[in-house]
Amino acid sequence: MEYEKPTIKSADHVIKEPISHLMHHVTSNFEFKIGMIFVSEEDAYNTYNTYAIMKGFGVRRGTKRYLRNGDMNRCVFHCSNEGYSSTRPLNEERKRERLAYRCGCLARIRFKIENGIWEIIEFNDLHNHPFVQENQRHFISSARHIPEVNKSISSSLVDVGVKPKMTFRYLSGEAGGIANLGYTETDFNNYMQKSRQTMLSAGDAQTLIDHFKNLQNEDTRFFYTFQLDNDGRMCNFLWRGGVSKLHFDCFGDVIIFDTTYRTNRYNMICAPFVGVNNHLKNIFFGCAFMTDESTSSFVWVFKSFLDSMGGKAPKTIFTDQAYAIGLAIEMVFPSTVHRLCGWHIEKNAKENTPHLFKQVGFKEKYFNKLLWDCVSEIEFELTWKNMVDEWECGENTWLQRLYNLREKWCPAFSRCTFSADIKSTQRSESTNRIFNEMGCKMMSLTEFVNHYESKLVEMRNGETEDDYKNRGKPKILISDCGILNHAATIYTNTIFFRFQEEMLNSISEEVVNFSIEGASRVYTLQRSEDKRTHIVQFDSSNHQTVCSCHKFETLGWLCCHILRVFNTDLRFHSIPMEFVLSRWTKTAKYGLGFDDYFQQKKNTLSSSATTRLNRLTKKSFAVMSMGAADDVTENIVNRHLDLARAEIISYQGNSSVTVDAITCTQEDIQVGALVNEKGILDPIKRRKKGDTNSRLKSSLEKMKKRKRKYHMTLPQLPVQASKPPFVGGAENFDPNWMSGITSNLSLCQYMLPFNKQAGGCVLANKY
Structure with a gap:
């Protein structure tokens, strides 16, 4: 036919x-x-x-x-x-x-x-x-497939001990980005699990500046700045990507600033600026490095960050309990609400009041309530007074200082302050695992920045995947509820589930009192198992609604008390738009330039020699994989490669392609040479022997670690020698307790330091 x-x-x-x-x-x-x-x-x-x-x-x-x-x-x-x-x-x-x-x-x-x-x-x-x-199209199921050549490369990397995550990062880099890889990280991990393979995985300052310049050439919105000391050494620097500026424009109302992490080579302080997107996931607004924790250094970092964001300051900032940070915030962010990390407050309390934390009832009855559960200033003051009276701790200087800072850490004093559901910098500290994945014990600044930027790409790809998943409709537990159906349409899936939880809790709320005051309706609500009451005021003229819990002002979505009034009493079928915070919606990033930015980045990358090389590499890998089938196919590939090489050489001999490429490279070298002439020196190496890539440990954590270090168990003894050596104290010591032991172990290997005060023994590795 x-x-x-x-x-x-x-x-x-x-x-x-x-x-x-x-x-x-x-x-x-x-x-x-x-x-x-x-x-x-x-x-x-x-x-x-x-x-x-x-x-x-x-x-x-x-x-x-x-x-x-x-x-x-x-x-x-x-x-x-x-x-x-x-x-x-x-x-x-x-x-x-x-x-x-x-x-x-x-x-x-x-x-x-x-x-x-x-x-x-x-x-x-x-x-x-x-x-x-x-x-988002690379997440479509029919677009995802792991080619045999990538499986072969993965097996080779397994042989040299590369970790799965590093293998995926390498493959995505070879493909020119995760979007061009043809499969997601989940697909790759599933393949590795099925195949049951285990994978493992310097002018430093000047190199860093040159690297920043290259990033700025690729991304016109990229920002960096640095500070030199009197000797011309780099002491502080800050940078952020172009997309971080767009993220800050959308989600920069709350930031977390954490200084509990240090790098290795120079012992510099790594201080990331972390935010929360509309999926309640961490996003980076920027990162700073400092050689010290002085007020002047924090002022420089905050001013630089403010300049990089076009002068826009956050509404709320969470930090640890460092006095220098508080002074710098007052100077640079005078209108920003400064909140202290509750996790650090509790940790410091254990260190400064150990005699109280050891007592049963102090933490559970008083401290936890003061730190997390007080809903009004009156409740806080009453609880604090009862704690001081019962435990007689009013003269404790640390508690006195903590009381003076109560407006910065107790939720009762910040009910109307937006916090984006952030209670501590623990969210920021969780990002330190990014830095802990560094492969080199003495990583340079440039290597660190490269590691940081590659992790950001992964995080942003995860954000894109979250955006993609929002195309699906979440499970609605009350299908005939108009408010829930409206919420599922406008909110991201993560926020919707939080909202739905509030709606379910509203079922338990009962109106115990109702009154009308002009255009305002006042509802008093209470749960049967809770003694607390909450008051909801609704103005029928403009739908203005306020609840005494102020959850909407703090979190950005309606509380169960207002939802009880809206759904049951007022019969609303949708959420009034004045109670829809745009930062939590699916369209939060629309109209802010994200599409234009990524299109510009795509156009820039598509014209680069590296991207062309990646495209050719992908295609050549597929052809070479087919050509390796037998001798005939190998000869076919070799013949066409020789023809292509000859044609390219002929083309280059009759054009200026090679000259242009060399000129571009020379310009890059000249730029670096000019910057080098400025004499930017590396920071002083302050790393001490034994330092690691870990978060700074408190004295309490170090003490606990020492206790664990010296803890061990006794070797298992023969039955005839199982009698305890100490029964009731030193006076009852049995000198013949080892008579049945036939091993070659010496007495000092069984003997343990004796604690006369406790009347027993302390287990230790050494005598």
């Missing part, structure tokens, strides 16, 4: 590789037509799948029909949103409910198969859902 050869792409063999590798086969203006033919199922599927990914939807294989002789004669490929997700009851034991993406889309392509030729007989390109955004 005569048939027209497909004009889409050559299909002499089946292509099995990531969809990103196939993009060059289908142009942006390509369209399917009735009667178009293909030579195989994989040829048809790959072409339609490539077309789908470029449009922004996924593909699923549909129904196949066969003749009586077993030959296929009909086949259909659907949009991945075809049909509807199965409805099943909520399983409380299931850790994570799947999100629903299928919405009954009818887009599809149908083929007729005769004599092995696939002909299009139906093509429906009408979708009932929005397409996936370009920066």
